[in-house]
Amino acid sequence: MPEKGIGSDIGGSIRMPSFFNGIFGHKPSPNVVPNHGQYPEPVTEEQNSFLGLGPMCRHAEDLAPILKIISGKKSEGLRLDENVDIKKIRWFYQDADAGSFFVSPVSPEIRELFEKIARHLEKAHSIKAAKVCYQRFSKSGPLWFANMKSPGGPSFQEQLANLNGTINPWWELLKWVFGQSEHTFIGIMTCLAEKGGCKYGDEKYEYLVREKNEFRRELSDLLGEFVFSLVLVLLSFLHPTPTAEEVL
Secondary structure (H helix, E strand, O other), rough: OOOOEEEOOOOOOOOOHHHOOOOOEOOOOOOOOOOOOOOOOOOHHHHHHEEEEEEEEEEEEHHHHHHHHHHHHHHHOOOOOOOHHHHHOOOEEEEOOOOOOOOOOOOOHHHHHHHHHHHHHHHHHHHOEEOOOHHHHHHHHHHHHHHHOOOOOHHHOOOOOOOOOOOHHHHHHHHOOOOOOOOOHHHHHHHHHHOOOOOOOOOHHHHHHHHHHHHHHHHHHHHHHHHHEEEEOOOOOOOOOOOOOOOO
């Protein structure tokens, strides 16, 4: 296995594999690393802001040098070479998704990790981490799907057909049951979720876009002037490493 690599993440493809495999991954803020040449290419500004390219490394100290290389001149504004005084950082954490009905509960092992982080910060650095609970995290799935919509852009079904027609997700699901589909279960279910969700521009879409903007405002209010000296620790996944194709 190589010690260093680059991943692309629009829905967790840097964050979750890094968590599952015990390596270090970093999805940068939007527009830090250019998305030019990425396939499938994002077709809206929102998709472009959701997509991020970043390093995946065996050793944490390799993250910053690789990020400096792939971000080019934009790395100059990231202050990657400055020493960090951990005692001057404000720490917050949320150890649950705020109770979404359609999402499995967070496992005790993961909740205990958050408690360990809080205890370590207090014992080693005299830092009191504050627990927060943003209710809009319970809508993260619908918010993601709504903001991935595009006016006339290719659907996920069309993307899975390599933009040569479209797939039938119900037929692919039946084939998957018998091990005959070329597509993963999560890919097929993403197609079905996309079909059953809101349509670009409809009332539900506009509501979810407003909710996303309000959620962004809430997080911006938390950051405030402490954008370079605040850490919000969140879930990478609901429980320790799952079995194959269990992620959905």
